[in-house]
Amino acid sequence: MKPTLPLSALFAMAAATAPASDAPANDTRPVNFGMVLFTGFQALDVFGPLDIFNILSFSQRINLHIIAPTLEPVHTYPPWNLGVGSRWSESVNPTHTLADPPKDLDVLFVPGGAGTRDANIAEVTQIIDYVRDVYPSLQHILSICTGAGILARAGVLDGRNATTNKRAWAQTTALGPATNWIAKARWVVDGNVYTSSGVSAGIDAALAYVSDIWGEDEAVRLAIGAEYNRVLDPADDPFAAHWGAQDVPPVREACKKH
Amino acid sequence: MKPTLPLSALFAMAAATAPASDAPANDTRPVNFGMVLFTGFQALDVFGPLDIFNILSFSQRINLHIIAPTLEPVHTYPPWNLGVGSRWSESVNPTHTLADPPKDLDVLFVPGGAGTRDANIAEVTQIIDYVRDVYPSLQHILSICTGAGILARAGVLDGRNATTNKRAWAQTTALGPATNWIAKARWVVDGNVYTSSGVSAGIDAALAYVSDIWGEDEAVRLAIGAEYNRVLDPADDPFAAHWGAQDVPPVREACKKH
Numbered sequence: 001m002k003p004t005l006p007l008s009a010l011f012a013m014a015a016a017t018a019p020a021s022d023a024p025a026n027d028t029r030p031v032n033f034g035m036v037l038f039t040g041f042q043a044l045d046v047f048g049p050l051d052i053f054n055i056l057s058f059s060q061r062i063n064l065h066i067i068a069p070t071l072e073p074v075h076t077y078p079p080w081n082l083g084v085g086s087r088w089s090e091s092v093n094p095t096h097t098l099a100d101p102p103k104d105l106d107v108l109f110v111p112g113g114a115g116t117r118d119a120n121i122a123e124v125t126q127i128i129d130y131v132r133d134v135y136p137s138l139q140h141i142l143s144i145c146t147g148a149g150i151l152a153r154a155g156v157l158d159g160r161n162a163t164t165n166k167r168a169w170a171q172t173t174a175l176g177p178a179t180n181w182i183a184k185a186r187w188v189v190d191g192n193v194y195t196s197s198g199v200s201a202g203i204d205a206a207l208a209y210v211s212d213i214w215g216e217d218e219a220v221r222l223a224i225g226a227e228y229n230r231v232l233d234p235a236d237d238p239f240a241a242h243w244g245a246q247d248v249p250p251v252r253e254a255c256k257k258h
Numbered sequence: 259m260k261p262t263l264p265l266s267a268l269f270a271m272a273a274a275t276a277p278a279s280d281a282p283a284n285d286t287r288p289v290n291f292g293m294v295l296f297t298g299f300q301a302l303d304v305f306g307p308l309d310i311f312n313i314l315s316f317s318q319r320i321n322l323h324i325i326a327p328t329l330e331p332v333h334t335y336p337p338w339n340l341g342v343g344s345r346w347s348e349s350v351n352p353t354h355t356l357a358d359p360p361k362d363l364d365v366l367f368v369p370g371g372a373g374t375r376d377a378n379i380a381e382v383t384q385i386i387d388y389v390r391d392v393y394p395s396l397q398h399i400l401s402i403c404t405g406a407g408i409l410a411r412a413g414v415l416d417g418r419n420a421t422t423n424k425r426a427w428a429q430t431t432a433l434g435p436a437t438n439w440i441a442k443a444r445w446v447v448d449g450n451v452y453t454s455s456g457v458s459a460g461i462d463a464a465l466a467y468v469s470d471i472w473g474e475d476e477a478v479r480l481a482i483g484a485e486y487n488r489v490l491d492p493a494d495d496p497f498a499a500h501w502g503a504q505d506v507p508p509v510r511e512a513c514k515k516h
Contacts, residue, residue, distance in 0.1 A: 033346075043312055044484060047305035050348060051457070054301055054334055057346035064346040073351050076312055088291075088315035088322040090308060093331050093349045167483065198485035199309070203458075225425065226302060227456035227497045229487060239485045 029213055030106035030139050034065045036098075036130065037074040038123045040115025043090055044199050045144040049109055049206035055225050056210065056218070065102040068094035069126050078114035098130045106139045111202075112146030112165060128153045142194040142209060144202030151195065152176030159250070160190040165198035166237070169245040181248035184240040186231045197237060204231040287471055288364035288397050292323045292354075294388065295332040296381045298373025301348055302457050303402040307367055307464035313480050314468065323360040326352035327384050336372035356388045364397045369460070370404030370423060386411045400452040400467060402460030409453065410434030417508070418448040423456035424495070427503040439506035442498040444489045455495060462489040 033053065035046060053062060068074050073091035096102050110131060116124055131154035135141055143151045148164035149172040151157050158178040163185040165172060173181040182188055187196040187205035189212075196205035207230055211219035223230040231237075239245075291311065293304060311320060326332050331349035354360050368389060374382055389412040393399055401409045406422035407430040409415050416436040421443040423430060431439040440446055445454040445463035447470075454463035465488055469477035481488040497503075 042309065043305045044309035047301045047309075047348070051300065051302035051305075054346060054348075057342075057344035058336070059342060060344070061342045062344050062346055064348070066348065078316070084315075084317060084319045086315035086318070086320050088312060088320055090305070090312075090322070090324065091351045093351065166485065198483075200461075200484050200486040224497065224500060225456075226458050227424065228458040229489065229496075231487065238487075239482065242482060 029060075031061060032063050032065065032102060032104050033107045033109065034067050034096075034102060034105045034134075035109045035111070036127050037066060037068040037092060037094060037111070038115045038120060038127055039075055040078040040113050040117075040120055041074065041076060041111050042113030042145055042199055043076050045111035045113060045147065045202050046092070046109075048200060048203040049142070049144060052203060052206045052210065052222050052226065055222050056214070060214065065096050065105065066092065066094045067096045067098060067101050067130070069098055069123050070094070071097060076113070079117075079120040080114075098126050101130065101134065105134060105137070108134060108138055108141045110141065110143040110147035110150050112144055112149070112168075112198075116146045116149055124150065131156065138192070140192045140194065140209070142196070142202075142205060144196050144205065145198045146172050148172060148195045149175040151193070152179055156193060157195070160193055161188050162190065162193070162195040163188045163197050164195060166239040166243040166245045167198060169243060173248040177251040179248075180250050183245040183247050184235055184237050186234050186237045188234065197239060201231075201237075203228060204234075208234070287318075289319060290321050290323065290360060290362050291365045291367065292325050292360060292363045292392075293367045293369070294356075294385050295324060295326040295350060295352060295369070296373045296378060296385055297333055298336045298371050298375075298378055299332065299334060299369050300371030300403055300457055301334050303369035303371060303405065303460050304350070304367075306458060306461040307400070307402060310461060310464045310468065310480050310484065313483050314472070314476070318472065323354050323363065324350065324352045325354045325356060325359050325388070327356055327381050328352070329355060334371070337375075337378040338372075356384050359388065359392065363392060363395070366392060366396055366399045368399065368401040368405035368408050370402055370407070370426075370456075374404045374407055382408065389414060396450070398450045398452065398467070400454070400460075400463060402454050402463065403456045404430050406430060406453045407433040409451070410437055414451060415453070418451055419446050420448065420451070420453040421446045421455050422453060424497040424501040424503045425456060427501060431506040435509040437506075438508050441503040441505050442493055442495050444492050444495045446492065455497060459489075459495075461486060462492075466492065 075089045075091045077089035145165045152175045157176045161180045163182050196202045207219045333347045333349045335347040403423045410433040415434045419438045421440050454460045465477045
């Protein structure tokens with residue numbers, strides 16, 4: 001296959017020739033997934049979970065949309081001067097803009113990274129607004145690392161249990177005063193909201209999500225396929241103690257609002 | 259910062275304002291890194307190691323070049339019909355072509371994935387030729403997962419110890435008849451060649467490499483920053499037994515050629 005064949009053409013071919021999914025007609029499992037990107041996203045926050053689903057997409061009919069402020073490539077470089085003079089960044093291509101997002105999204109992933117901070121606030125504000133708008137129509141939402149701070153600012157975590165990156169614990173938990181922040185957690189599930197701890201923890205949260213939706217056998221198969229030493233216990237989190245992260249209960253006044 | 263600011267402009271700004279690196283003048287540690295990409299690369303093979311170096315790039319002056327057959331975006335979709343009708347792929351943007359690669363590369367990463375197989379042979383042959391050409395001038399080369407099959411076909415693994423993905427063990431080891439393939443290995447170092455087992459193992463190999471070059475304290479710092487449950491013992495590999503992978507010593511006749 002020529003490397004320059006457009007993706008749309010490949011998928012059109014696949015759709016035309018692929019057998020129908022063997023899912024039952026009343027299958028309500030999610031099909032359409034989105035990942036939001038912003039300048040300075042943490043690459044492994046994005047590609048840890050996505051690569052689990054890359055493998056799943058070979059056997060389950062699922063679609064991915066990548067959503068960003070514009071259709072321009074989105075870079076991993078942080079939105080501040082690197083200081084030491086490195087020229088090190090990867091860029092990923094969106095399929096949709098925040099202003100014209102996919103219409104039928106079932107699940108949204110929200111990564112973290114240096115780009116969630118104040119220096120990138122114009123972009124992050126757009127992401128927060130999108131998350132606030134789309135969340136009511138989603139089956140599930142999953143944040144990775146400091147992506148929980150975006151969910152918190154969108155109001156998604158009000159009155160919920162959640163976790164986030166342990167190194168950035170103080171500044172991220174401060175963004176969600178109505179949230180019950182659980183420190184010693186690799187990931188937390190509350191209703192239809194999954195939040196994970198820092199970076200690599202997104203892989204474990206993704207596998208827990210696969211287990212919940214497609215079954216534990218499928219999660220085991222994907223983890224072994226990726227040769228990933230999976231964390232099975234959501235409370236197995238040595239990084240909380242390393243960074244001295246403590247539980248942060250919701251602030252009473254903030255909770256009263258909701 | 260506007261998301262549409264070209265990367266080159268950002269780096270030009272950074273270079274103009276950044277303080278000089280504090281590395282000593284006789285520092286011979288690698289600066290210029292490359293990652294080769296081809297259609298159907300495994301995303302976590304690429305972004306596991308790269309995200310470790312993304313974090314390192316904040317404190318060490320290092321540069322990344324992404325090298326592919328053309329400058330068009332490179333997609334993760336496999337070079338065959340997905341069957342179930344999924345539309346799931348990410349795309350990454352190269353900075354250099356194989357025909358006009360960076361001139362001063364110190365280290366090259368070679369990922370694996372479905373795209374290393376026969377269905378993608380035209381692209382992979384170009385990658386193999388590039389690896390064969392550039393290897394003699396590199397300080398180090400690191401393969402992830404079935405990327406070892408590319409190194410083997412380029413002759414880099416002749417007479418060396420190496421490992422690769424345990425699920426794809428039989429077909430990948432067959433590509434390197436002059437290689438001593440070690441089954442129970444998360445990663446293997448032989449001279450200036452690092453090979454890792456499947457997908458996630460690339461993160462451990464990258465951290466082992468950081469430890470060898472920048473010291474163990476730096477590797478620990480990066481792993482904790484990524485909240486990654488690092489594998490410290492290169493022989494700690496439960497996936498070899500799971501897939502029944504056995505050591506494959508070099509074939510005598512093949513070795514005689516070299």
